[in-house]
Amino acid sequence: xxxxxxxxxxxxxxxxxxxxxxxxxxxxxxxxxxxxxxxxxxxxxxxxxxxxxxxxxxxxxxxxxxxxxxxxxxxxxxxxxxxxxxxxxxxxxxxxxxxxxxxxxxxxxxxxxxxxxxxxxxxxxxxxxxxxxxxxxxxxxxxxxxxxxxxxxxxxxxxxxxxxxxxxxxxxxxxxxxxxxxxxxxxxxxxxxxxxxxxxxxxxxxxxxxxxxxxxxxxxxxxxxxxxxxxxxxxxxxxxxxxxxxxxxxxxxxxxxxxxxxxxxxxxxxxxxxxxxxxxxxxxxxxxxxxxxxxxxxxxxxxxxxxxxxxxxxxxxxxxxxxxxxxxxxxxxxxxxxxxxxxxxxxxxxxxxxxxxxxxxxxxxxxxxxxxxxxxxxxxxxxxxxxxxxxxxxxxxxxxxxxxxxxxxxxxxxxxxxxxxxxxxxxxxxxxxxxxxxxxxxxxxxxxxxxxxxxxxxxxxxxxxxxxxxxxxxxxxxxxxxxxxxxxxxxxxxxxxxxx
Numbered sequence: 485x486x487x488x489x490x491x492x493x494x495x496x497x498x499x500x501x502x503x504x505x506x507x508x509x510x511x512x513x514x515x516x517x518x519x520x521x522x523x524x525x526x527x528x529x530x531x532x533x534x535x536x537x538x539x540x541x542x543x544x545x546x547x548x549x550x551x552x553x554x555x556x557x558x559x560x561x562x563x564x565x566x567x568x569x570x571x572x573x574x575x576x577x578x579x580x581x582x583x584x585x586x587x588x589x590x591x592x593x594x595x596x597x598x599x600x601x602x603x604x605x606x607x608x609x610x611x612x613x614x615x616x617x618x619x620x621x622x623x624x625x626x627x628x629x630x631x632x633x634x635x636x637x638x639x640x641x642x643x644x645x646x647x648x649x650x651x652x653x654x655x656x657x658x659x660x661x662x663x664x665x666x667x668x669x670x671x672x673x674x675x676x677x678x679x680x681x682x683x684x685x686x687x688x689x690x691x692x693x694x695x696x697x698x699x700x701x702x703x704x705x706x707x708x709x710x711x712x713x714x715x716x717x718x719x720x721x722x723x724x725x726x727x728x729x730x731x732x733x734x735x736x737x738x739x740x741x742x743x744x745x746x747x748x749x750x751x752x753x754x755x756x757x758x759x760x761x762x763x764x765x766x767x768x769x770x771x772x773x774x775x776x777x778x779x780x781x782x783x784x785x786x787x788x789x790x791x792x793x794x795x796x797x798x799x800x801x802x803x804x805x806x807x808x809x810x811x812x813x814x815x816x817x818x819x820x821x822x823x824x825x826x827x828x829x830x831x832x833x834x835x836x837x838x839x840x841x842x843x844x845x846x847x848x849x850x851x852x853x854x855x856x857x858x859x860x861x862x863x864x865x866x867x868x869x870x871x872x873x874x875x876x877x878x879x880x881x882x883x884x885x886x887x888x889x890x891x892x893x894x895x896x897x898x899x900x901x902x903x904x905x906x907x908x909x910x911x912x913x914x915x916x917x918x919x920x921x922x923x924x925x926x927x928x929x930x931x932x933x934x935x936x937x938x939x940x941x942x943x944x945x946x947x948x949x950x951x952x953x954x955x956x957x958x959x960x961x962x963x964x965x966x967x968x969x970x971x972x973x974x975x976x977x978x979x980x981x982x983x984x
Contacts, residue, residue, distance in 0.1 A: 502716065511966045512715035513645040517652050525712040526643045530652060532711045533592070533636040534659040536600060536703040540629035541663025542670060543607045543696040544572055545764050547623060549671040549783045550689045552772060554619070557686045564616040566897035569765035571624035573758075573888040579631035580885060584878020587638040588736050591719030593711040596635035600704035603629040607697035611690040629700065634881040636660060638874050641866040642714055646973050647805060650816070650863030654801015658793045658859060664764040665790020667696070672783045729960055731871070739950045740875025745868045748920045749861060749876070750883025755917040756824050756857040758887020759831060759910055763789055763854075765888075766896055767847075770903045775840045785844055792851040799852075800859025812976025813867065813929035817921060820860035821932065824918040827853030832911030835904040854914075858884075864924070867974060870964040871950040887917075929974050936975075943968040 505523035506514040514526040521527040547554060547568070555565060579599065586595035606625035613619050636656050644652040674695050678688040713719045714728075722728035740746060768786035771777055777785070800823065807815030830850035837843045861880065868876045891913065895906035925931035927941035947968040951961040 504715065508715065509645045509966075509970050511645070511963065511970060513643060513970070514715075515645045515647065517644060517648040517655075519655070525715055529639050529643050529711055530656055532703075532707050533596070533639045534656040536596060536707050537632045537636045537657070537660025538663040538666070539696070539700045539703040540600060540603075540632050541660055542667040543604075543700045544623075544627050544630055545664050545667045546607070546671050546693060546696045547572075547610070547619075548765055548768050549668045549779075549786070550675060550692070551769055552779050553675070553685055553689050557689070558613070558616055558619055560616050560619065563898050564620065565769070566892060568616075568620045568623045569762075570889050570892045570897065571620050572627040572765065573630070573761045573885045573892070575624045575627035576630040577882045577885045577889065579628040580634050580882040581878045583631040583634040584638070584740070584874040584876070584881070585733065585737060586874070587635055587877070588731065588872065588874035589719075589733060591713035592635040592639040592642070593707055593713045593718065594720070596632045596639075597704045597707045597711075599631055599635075600629055600700055600707070604697055604700045604704070607693055607700060610693040630885065631881070633657060633660065633884075634874070634878045637862050637865065637877045637881070639713075641873055641877070646867070646971050647809065649866050650801040650804035650808070650859070651798070652801070653862040653866070654804070654859030655798035657862065658795070658797030658801070658855065661760065661793040661797060661855065661858075662791060664760070665787045665793060668768060668783045668787035668790060670695070672780050676780075729958075731960075736872050737875055739869060740872030740879065743869055743872070743876065745924050745926075746876040746879045748924050749865055749868070749880040750886075751917055752820075752824065752883075752921055753858070753861050753880050754883040754885075754887025754890075755910075755914040756827065756854055756861065757881075757884030758889075758891055759827075759854050759914055760858065761884065761888035762891045762896065762910065763851075765892065766903060766906075770907075771840075771843075774903065775843075785847075788844075789847055789851045792848065793855050796852040796855035797859040800856030800861075801863055802859075803856065804860045804863025808863070808974060808976060810977055813864070813926055813974045814932060814935075815976060816860070816863050817924055817932045820857060820864065821918055821921040823853055823860055824857035824921075825915055827857050828911045828914030828918065830854075830911070831914055832908045835906070835908030835911065857918075867926070867971060869950065870947045870967045926974075929976075943971045943974075947971070 506516055506526050509515050518527060522531060583595055603626060606622050610622045613622055637653050640652040640656050641649055671692055674692040675688050678691050723730055767789055768782045771785050772782040803819055804816045807819045830846060830853055834846045834850055837846055865876055865880055891910050895901050895909050922932050927937035928943050928946050930936045947964045948961055955961060
């Protein structure tokens with residue numbers, strides 16, 4: 485039910501009247517997504533979250549476009565470069581797990597801004613490194629900032645209702661990931677401008693790193709000053725007023741890690757987003773070395789892969805929502821598996837192509853599929869758990885980084901495999917790791933190969949099972965109950981449900 489202003493009941497039975505610029509459901513989540521709006525709090529949170537994630541992505545992957553210059557200055561070996569690439573994405577594995585819990589307990593605004601500010605110094609320090617180990621260390625610590633992805637997805641899932649949450653998650657993450665492509669254009673351009681101002685090439689690349697560092701810092705302060713955790717306010721204020729009770733850390737974590745669906749999304753995401761991260765690290769150097777291109781040309785080609793995030797990942801989120809309207813959760817699962825599998829096939833083909841023009845064409849098509857599958861993943865994630873949404877988001881997000889670390893460690897570190905062979909094997913891994921999606925099953929909605937449980941399990945049964953009878957007596961389950969009521973849309977029009 486859409487409402488534009490209403491009384492909101494809390495666990496303490498107090499009532500307040502709030503009005504919003506966008507139509508909202510019983511949780512005050514927006515039921516529409518208006519891309520060009522900056523309405524507070526829903527659309528403002530959207531724009532702040534994607535911009536912050538974008539800046540963090542630019543910072544984390546600012547080095548690869550300048551690697552031909554950096555490796556000459558620091559005498560980097562192929563092993564050093566491989567280790568640095570692994571370090572850049574391994575740092576945020578732990579950070580993403582922690583970020584999920586931090587969002588559950590403190591809210592996405594404070595959690596994301598704190599991480600963004602604390603990792604910005606690593607970007608600035610890049611300008612002063614003098615050794616391969618220094619290069620590896622700054623890439624490692626800068627990579628922690630990629631955990632803002634988890635806060636972005638948590639924030640969107642807290643602001644937007646089920647029928648549009650896939651679109652919101654997809655566009656916010658897609659535009660944030662756009663930084664991986666934008667940095668391939670930005671850093672060579674900044675480097676060239678500084679060179680024209682009279683700096684030597686070994687000085688110019690160092691000065692260039694101040695630009696992503698400044699933008700990352702600015703984005704954190706923007707989130708702190710203008711963002712809001714939930715439609716009803718910030719976590720700290722709601723905890724202080726008693727409107728929102730603090731949850732128990734142990735139970736939040738337990739309900740997250742014991743839900744097998746979260747482990748499957750983590751595995752599958754490891755070989756869609758993990759593949760994307762790997763490509764961001766290797767693609768400019770791959771085209772530079774294999775086809776003997778100059779730095780700017782290789783950067784432009786590499787940028788085209790990441791820039792597809794402008795529409796590809798949002799397209800995946802939108803597709804997930806459209807499939808859910810017709811086929812419910814089963815439509816979300818089928819579309820996710822099909823798109824990710826096709827992305828793996830295209831990746832495997834890319835490594836077997838010797839022609840520059842065909843390599844570019846296949847890479848562009850591949851980029852659309854692999855990034856759309858990322859958007860489709862987070863069309864499913866918000867429905868796995870209401871109580872432990874942050875933990876599930878963190879597990880899935882961390883899975884993406886684990887996949888990138890393992891892929892680069894196995895296929896792209898040192899000289900065991902050529903770059904083209906590594907890309908092909910990475911595609912095969914992506915196909916294999918998409919298969920477990922078939923085992924995701926929701927008793928109230930069904931799975932890919934079977935419908936809802938014959939035991940007449942409802943949305944309320946599923947989401948309230950995370951709360952004990954004592955907790956329910958204290959009305960701590962109130963938000964989960966509202967979410968269950970609003971999740972009925974996941975049955976889809978084409979699904980025969982035991983309740984209907």
